[in-house]
Amino acid sequence: MASIHSSKTRPFASHHTVTPCTRTHQIGALALVIITFFLTRIFDQSFNSSSFSTPTSGQYRSKNDVVRFSDSGGSIFWPQRGYGTHLSLKIYVYDENEIDGLKHLLYGRDGKISPDSCVKGQWGTQVKIHKMLLQSRFRTRKKEEADLFFVPAYPKCVRVMGGLNDKEINQTYVKVLSQMPYFRLSGGRNHIFVFPSGAGAHLFKSWATYLNRSIILTPEGDHTDKRDTSAFNTWKDIIIPGNIDDGMTTHGSRIVEPLPLSKRKHLANYLGRAQGKVGRLRLIELSKQYPDKLECPELKFSGPDKLGRKEYFEHLRNAKFCLAPRGESSWTLRFYESFFVECVPVILSDQAELPFQNVIDYSQISIKWPSTHIGTELLDYLESIPDKDIEEMIARGQKIRCLFAYTPESDSCSAFNAIMWELQRKVRQFHQSSGTFWFHNRTIVNRNLVEFSKWKPPMPLP
């Protein structure tokens, strides 16, 4: 487990007022800082082997590694540059009672939508990440010491369940943000939002005005279908894995177990609706031509013949390759599910963005094929791949799939901890925005020279 430290090694990060102290105090304090620093290093070296960490000298990545693993196996290395040597971050989670309107974004205007119903399905990550942060060792209850701020909201679920309409979601977000002095202070740069559905941050209509500087966690790398503007920015946002059914990711007995390669009925499959999408329609056509190679069953996702979870995964595991064409947007959950039924995912979605690319080499565990070449050429190619190579890809996928599972924080290889590493890279010593100013004595003021501690909501935005 990565060690965390209560002492800040970033020397000028606090906003405390300075009380007078003697020279002895100063020297003492300095010595303490230096000692803490070295002790921290020593601890990290000794605990490295059992955790996620960054490489120490002498451990280099070989070209054949999917991810950087430590010599002892289990732990995954994050590149030291930009990530630090250990996880040490403090995240403040806004409380639903602290900010007027936040409850509506969580439970709808009447407060009737339960988080339990929002934790299921593709967008369940907005609930899971929130709940895990509340329990997390990275949580702080003091805003003054927070590196980052988490704004909890389940807008996708609330909207689907009729709890708020688009107009209300937009207005509620604006109202919520205007009550956050720290959001104003940084221009939103150290605030985290989760937008787990295909619409991404577009769910908040005026996101571009208010959230275009904030850190957005989303499985969605683009949204090129309806609008030309993407709410995802490679440099400030983080791609997160989709929400796979817990019954497939938990240790021990799973809903279905993978089949041996030789027992699989089909070369490839595609499980999903056509939704009028070109790539998907091509696949369905192709499966009619080659029914024993490619399975594209007509699946009912609602109504009386609705496919159960178990049957769904039973279908999915019955091919060597699981095809993941784009749908309404570029990402598909099937890509992540493939690793748990152990078929090799074939991405047929040109714009897809994948998570944790700083540690995972996707060419070793998946295939990406141009969506413009969906046809017999694709099936011929897949058929030409020897079983041995497929087995190897699957074996490498088994090693890293823990990074796609929202398992407890105590599992060092988990989606949650991987997201924490990515967030750590976003932490800054200082934040500025066009509406923030400061004096010689580090007093932060607004344009009217009012001190930060006296800023009163509603704050001017953005």
Ligand SMILES: *[C@@H]1O[C@H](CO)[C@@H](O)[C@H](O)[C@H]1NC(C)=O
């Ligand atoms: C969102 O709400 C804000 C504040 O009420 C408003 O100024 C803005 O026009 C709204 N955006 C849309 C797209 O309706």
Ligand SMILES: *[C@@H]1O[C@H](CO)[C@@H](O)[C@H](O)[C@H]1NC(C)=O
């Ligand atoms: C968001 O900010 C980026 C960088 O400042 C800018 O290029 C982009 O156009 C903005 N997006 C929108 C929709 O305003």
Ligand SMILES: *[C@@H]1O[C@H](CO)[C@@H](O)[C@H](O)[C@H]1NC(C)=O
């Ligand atoms: C910092 O300087 C400003 C402007 O001179 C002054 O009003 C303020 O009281 C000072 N703050 C502290 C904490 O010394």
